[in-house]
Amino acid sequence: MKLKKQLHRTFQAEEDFLKYQEEILVLEEEDVELYEDIISLPHRAEEKLIHLVEQAIQGVHKRHELLQKEREVIEASREEFKKIEKLLPKLSSKEKRKQYQSLYDTMQARYEAYEKIYTTYLESLQETESLYEQLAKGVEGERLQTTIDQVNRLYNDLIKQNERFNKLTKEYNYTKKELVDS
Numbered sequence: 001m002k003l004k005k006q007l008h009r010t011f012q013a014e015e016d017f018l019k020y021q022e023e024i025l026v027l028e029e030e031d032v033e034l035y036e037d038i039i040s041l042p043h044r045a046e047e048k049l050i051h052l053v054e055q056a057i058q059g060v061h062k063r064h065e066l067l068q069k070e071r072e073v074i075e076a077s078r079e080e081f082k083k084i085e086k087l088l089p090k091l092s093s094k095e096k097r098k099q100y101q102s103l104y105d106t107m108q109a110r111y112e113a114y115e116k117i118y119t120t121y122l123e124s125l126q127e128t129e130s131l132y133e134q135l136a137k138g139v140e141g142e143r144l145q146t147t148i149d150q151v152n153r154l155y156n157d158l159i160k161q162n163e164r165f166n167k168l169t170k171e172y173n174y175t176k177k178e179l180v181d182s
């Protein structure tokens with residue numbers, strides 16, 4: 001059946017997605033460690049501070065590169081998945097058409113959820129880099145706190161957006177399995 005083949009092509013298009021997510025997660029963990037090292041430095045350790053900030057900013061840039069690769073994978077998947085829409089009217093069973101339409105709608109919602117993640121993540125990377133630059137310059141007080149609050153708000157938004165994306169992914173996988181197994 002053409003639909004099942006197209007679903008498989010969509011799956012194949014996303015194969016590297018998890019790899020990029022895992023790499024980003026490792027870099028995020030390293031970022032947390034670097035941030036903790038930076039804020040725990042004594043005031044006179046300027047040379048060490050500069051070194052740690054440079055490492056942290058390099059990590060931000062690496063995450064940005066991986067985010068771009070991740071987005072390319074999602075876009076390739078989206079292009080493959082769009083082809084399913086043309087096949088839906090050709091289904092002879094009204095019930096199957098309804099089920100595949102539900103699957104299609106879930107996947108479209110998933111792609112939209114990813115776009116929100118992507119946009120928020122980009123903004124969080126920019127703010128994180130700004131935070132590190134401020135720390136390197138010795139910025140303190142309200143200005144620094146505003147940036148920290150902004151970074152934290154963005155990461156909290158990302159957590160919520162990722163939860164929605166993961167929920168939609170599970171819903172899609174469940175529905176797809178039911179359809180493919182039937």
